Amino acid sequence: MSSDWNIGFSCLADKFPSSIRELCQLEGDTILFCLEGDTAVYQANLCELRNAPLKKHPRKLFCEVPYLGIPVVVEGGKAGRVVVVIPAKSEGKDSEIDQWLVAVDFFSQALIPAPLKGRWSGAAVCNDRIHLLDSEGRRTCTVPKDMIFSCTSLIPSNCSACNIALKIGVSGLGGPPPPRGQNRPSTANSILLGTESRLLFCNDRGVFGPQPEYSTFVGAVRYLSNPTGLSLSAAAAAACTDATDAVLLGTATGEIWMHPKVSTHPSNQQCRLLLHSDDAPDKKISAMALLPDGSLLFSQDRKLYITDDIPDLGGRLCARGRSAACGGRDSERLRICSKPLPVARVMRNLVFEGGEGADIALVAEGGDGGVALSSSKVDDNNNGQQRQQKVYGMKWMLSCRCDFFRTAFSGPFKEANQSVMQIPDTSFEALRCVVLYLHTDMLELRDSFAVDVAAFARFLGLIWVQEEAERYAEHHVSPSNCASLLLSAERLQFPSLRESCVKCAARNLKVAVDAPRFADLSKQAMFDILKAQKSM
Secondary structure: OEEOOOOOEEEEEEOOOOOEEEEEEEEOOEEEEEEOOOOOEEEEEHHHHHHOOOEEOOOEEEEOOOOOEEEEEEEOOOOOEEEEEEEEOOOOOOOOOOEEEEEOOOOOEEEEEOOOOOOEEEEEEEOOEEEEEEOOOOEEEEEEHHHOOOOOOOOOOOOOOOOHHHHOEEEEOOOOOOOOOOOOOOOOOOEEEEOOOOEEEEEOOEEEEEOHHHOOOOOOEEEOEOOOOOOEEEEEEEEEOOOOEEEEEEEOOOEEEEOOOEOOOOEOOOOEEEEEOOOOOOOOEEEEEEOOOOOEEEEEOOEEEEEOOOEOOOOOEEOOOOOOOOOOOOOOEOOEEOOOOOHHHHHHHHHHHOOOOOOEEEEEEOOOOOEOEEOOOOOHHHOOOOEEOOEEEOHHHHHHHOHHHHHHHHOOOHHHHOOEEEEOOOOHHHHHHHHHHHHHOOOOOOOOOHHHHHHHHHHHOOHHHHHHHHHHHHHOOOOOOHHHHHHHHHHHOOHHHHHHHHHHHHHOHHHHOOOOOHHHOOHHHHHHHHHHHHOO
16 A cells, blocks of 8 residues: 555554454544444444554454444444444345344444334434435435434333324435436445535445435435445545535555545536555455544555544534534645534443543453353453453542441441452442443443342442342243342342242243253242142
C-alpha cells in the first residue's frame, strides 16, 4: 500500500481468520467489526491496538448474533445509543429473518420482532432513521428509530410494529426521471451511506442523493458528481460543518479515492486517488470507516490499517447531532465534533472494564468457596479458557447506596485499604448485576441469574432489589426453566418461588420432564409436583 499524497498509514492487526466485511465506530476509540463467514459482532479498542505490538486477529466479543448481519449504531435510549444488527444478504438459500438483535454492550442484548422481515444488502442511519437497501440493491425502506426503542428505555424488549404502512417509506431507486443527459444509477456494487443529514447511494458509476424537492422520499435520486468508473467494494462518509459530505471510496483493485465534496449541487471535480495497493495478494478494500480523529480505518487482505489525518478536505466533519465547528490546529485537517458520552454509559464502562475512576475490583466467590469463573468474553490471548472475572466500582458510590459497602470501606476492616475485595457466596453474574445497579440505577435481570441476584441483594440488605428479582423470577417461570429455578429456589431458600415452580411443572409435566436439570430434582420436589398435579 502506498500514498500519492504522502499520507502515513500503519497496520494495526493482521492475519484475521477471514476478511473484515463490516466496520464502524461504536464510540470514541472503540470500533465494531464483522468477519466473512462469522455471524458474531466483535469490538476492538484502537488506542490499545496503536500502543501494543502487532496483534493477530484481536477479537473481543460484542454480541452473538443468530444470523449474518450489518451492525448500525442508532442514537437514543437511556444509554445514549443502541447497536441494531440488520440481517444481511447472504449467498445460498436465505431463511426469513423475523427478529433483529439489539445491544447496548456485551451484557445488555435482546432479540425483538423485526419491523421488516427479510435480508438486506445495505443499511445506514440518517436523520434518526434506519435506511435499508433491499437484497437486489433497487429499493430502500426506512424504519424510524422509535419503532426500535423509546427514549426512556435502555434496551427494547419488543418492537412497535403498529401502523407499519404509515411509518415505513418504500421506494425504488429509479425515482423521478434524472436530469437530461444523465442516466439512472446502476445497482451494481451498491452501497448505502448515511451522514448527519443526508442519505447517499454509491455504486460503480457515482454517488447519488435525494433531490431537495423530494427530501423525504428516499427514492428520488440525482447525480451529485461525475461517475467514478471504479469497481466499488467499500465506502465511508461523514457530514461536514459546511453543509457538505466527505466521501471516501474503496475499490476491488486496492485503491482508495477521495470523492469531491458532496452537496446539493452536482460537482465538476473528479475523484482523487488517496492510496493504492502495491503487492497485497488480495487487493480488495473490504471495509472502511472514518474516525473522530480524522483518520481512515480500512481493511485489506485480512489486515486492519489506519491512516494519519486526511488533508485537503476544506471543511471539518461533525458527529451526528452536532453541527458546530470545532477548533483545531489546522483548518485543512479533518476533525469530528463528538458529544460527551452519556453518564449511564460511562458508568457501565467503568463497572465492566475498570480504568480511570475505579478504585475497587470485586471478585465473586461461589457457594462452595471457589472463585466464580465466567467465559462470557472471547479472549484469544487466553485460548478460550475460563478466567477469573472482576467487576469494578467506585468505593464512594457503593458506600452511598449500600450499608454493607459503607461499613466495609469506612470501618476498621481490611477492605477499606484494599483494591480487590472478595464477595462470598454469590455468582459473577449476580455480582455484576447488583454493582451495575448501584452505579447506574439500572437493574438488568436474566432468567439464568435472577435468583442469585435476589439472594445477593438479601445478603447486602437491598430489599427493593431482592423483591424485584424475586418478582422477575416468578413472572418468568416456564416449563423449560422451572426445574433449574426450583433448584435455585431450594438452595437459596425462596419458598414462594419454589411453589410457583412446582405448580408450573405440575401443569406442564410432559414438557417439564425434558427440561434441563429436571433429573436433578430431589425426591421431595418430585413428590410435591405429583401432589400438585393430582389436586388440579
